[in-house]
Amino acid sequence: MEQWLKKLRRGYGKKLVSLHFWNAWIVVILAVTGLMLVGGFWRELLGIGRVWLKWLHIIVGLAMLAPVVYYLILASKHWKQLRNKPWQKVNTIIVLVLLAGWLISGIVLWQFKLAGPKWSNTALLTHDLLTWLGLPYIIYHSITRTKWLKDSTRRTVSATTSMKDFSGTADSLGTSGENTAAAAISTPRSDRTAATKSPEQPQKPEPVYTRRAFIRSAVGVGLTVTLGPTFVSWVGRNLSIDNSIDSMLENDPNRMSPLPQPAAASSPPIGGGAEGHFRVYTVTPIPSFSNENWSFRIDGLVERAQVWNWEQFVKLARTVQVSDFHCVTGWSVYKNTWEGIPLKHLLTQAGVKPGAHSVKFYSGDGVYTDAITMDQAQMDDIMVAVMHDGKPIPADLGGPVRLVIPQMYAYKSVKWLNRIELIDSEHIGYWEERGYDKDAWLTGAAQRIPNISS
Numbered sequence: 402m403e404q405w406l407k408k409l410r411r412g413y414g415k416k417l418v419s420l421h422f423w424n425a426w427i428v429v430i431l432a433v434t435g436l437m438l439v440g441g442f443w444r445e446l447l448g449i450g451r452v453w454l455k456w457l458h459i460i461v462g463l464a465m466l467a468p469v470v471y472y473l474i475l476a477s478k479h480w481k482q483l484r485n486k487p488w489q490k491v492n493t494i495i496v497l498v499l500l501a502g503w504l505i506s507g508i509v510l511w512q513f514k515l516a517g518p519k520w521s522n523t524a525l526l527t528h529d530l531l532t533w534l535g536l537p538y539i540i541y542h543s544i545t546r547t548k549w550l551k552d553s554t555r556r557t558v559s560a561t562t563s564m565k566d567f568s569g570t571a572d573s574l575g576t577s578g579e580n581t582a583a584a585a586i587s588t589p590r591s592d593r594t595a596a597t598k599s600p601e602q603p604q605k606p607e608p609v610y611t612r613r614a615f616i617r618s619a620v621g622v623g624l625t626v627t628l629g630p631t632f633v634s635w636v637g638r639n640l641s642i643d644n645s646i647d648s649m650l651e652n653d654p655n656r657m658s659p660l661p662q663p664a665a666a667s668s669p670p671i672g673g674g675a676e677g678h679f680r681v682y683t684v685t686p687i688p689s690f691s692n693e694n695w696s697f698r699i700d701g702l703v704e705r706a707q708v709w710n711w712e713q714f715v716k717l718a719r720t721v722q723v724s725d726f727h728c729v730t731g732w733s734v735y736k737n738t739w740e741g742i743p744l745k746h747l748l749t750q751a752g753v754k755p756g757a758h759s760v761k762f763y764s765g766d767g768v769y770t771d772a773i774t775m776d777q778a779q780m781d782d783i784m785v786a787v788m789h790d791g792k793p794i795p796a797d798l799g800g801p802v803r804l805v806i807p808q809m810y811a812y813k814s815v816k817w818l819n820r821i822e823l824i825d826s827e828h829i830g831y832w833e834e835r836g837y838d839k840d841a842w843l844t845g846a847a848q849r850i851p852n853i854s855s
């Protein structure tokens with residue numbers, strides 16, 4: 402084993418440079434793919450290609466294990482080299498913590514179903530936090546370590562000889578003369594100028610604030626100004642002490658009256674309370690509603706088109722069910738207790754005409770739509786929900802009324818739902834137009850979740 406380690410550590414310097422090179426490229430690929438995965442613009446542009454991008458991110462992330470393990474084999478030798486270089490030690494520790502944290506939290510997110518909601522949501526928060534802190538650090542480190550920013554005295558040989566040492570007769574030029582000339586060529590112009598001065602002439606004092614220090618500060622300020630507001634916004638959304646649904650309801654722009662009263666199975670919620678945190682994604686600014694501008698209708702290929710105002714709608718008979726909520730971007734909220742009207746009941750009440758092929762759903766934002774087939778609409782657990790865990794649904798989560806289709810990814814569960822139309826053809830929804838899968842089935846979706854009535 403000892404002989405094997407010695408052989409592996411041979412040529413340590415070159416191997417360390419190579420590790421740095423490959424690790425840098427891995428971090429670049431992970432940074433680019435990671436930012437594309439969370440960016441709304443890229444989600445829209447990539448469509449279902451986002452799934453392939455996610456797998457690329459996972460595979461490259463797992464590949465990061467190789468340089469980390471290889472470095473740990475070389476670490477003892479490197480650590481001896483850094484004995485009198487405390488700042489380089491600190492930098493090495495920071496980089497290792499970032500890489501290890503990204504790797505561990507990424508593996509948990511990859512296997513989120515095995516990890517469970519507490520671990521997976523903690524891993525998601527950790528992964529994001531390390532990204533927000535680590536990427537600016539790595540960018541700063543990379544820029545300020547480039548050769549053109551380094552002090553000239555650190556990369557060249559200082560010349561202390563006078564001009565006469567470089568001027569000799571043709572007879573005195575030999576091997577030593579060639580070496581001297583090479584040294585002169587490799588010495589910066591400023592140092593060669595200094596070399597021409599008389600030894601008695603005093604040297605100029607070093608500047609208090611060097612060019613390198615100025616540019617490093619400018620890079621740091623630039624990154625702070627550019628990324629700071631977005632980071633603060635992220636902290637507000639994810640690390641706030643009070644980012645619960647109660648907090649969302651306190652600041653809810655919706656003004657609906659009367660508020661829906663929870664059924665016995667909703668308060669306390671029979672699911673025990675949702676596990677995890679919702680992430681708010683929208684394609685428009687979050688709309689707000691009141692009794693004056695809200696209504697709900699069912700029309701199209703139905704026998705009895707119907708329209709309800711809010712006072713009428715909250716009087717409709719509701720049922721209660723427990724289901725998990727999965728977003729295609731990789732996060733989940735488990736054991737949600739939803740209360741609302743099963744879609745099947747609404748369709749039966751309206752009466753379905755022959756020739757109806759799909760059920761089309763409209764969002765109150767005026768932009769978002771989606772649809773499912775009439776066969777899919779017969780699933781027992783599709784619900785037009787008005788309450789979550791015994792409380793009204795805030796606007797941030799799609800209230801006052803939203804669709805819930807537990808066995809499909811959440812982009813099918815239309816937020817701010819205010820209209821259902823039965824149509825005679827297929828409808829391509831907002832995200833499907835941009836490449837997402839038309840059906841959005843979850844793995845194991847054939848297992849129907851039973852409806853639980855209050």
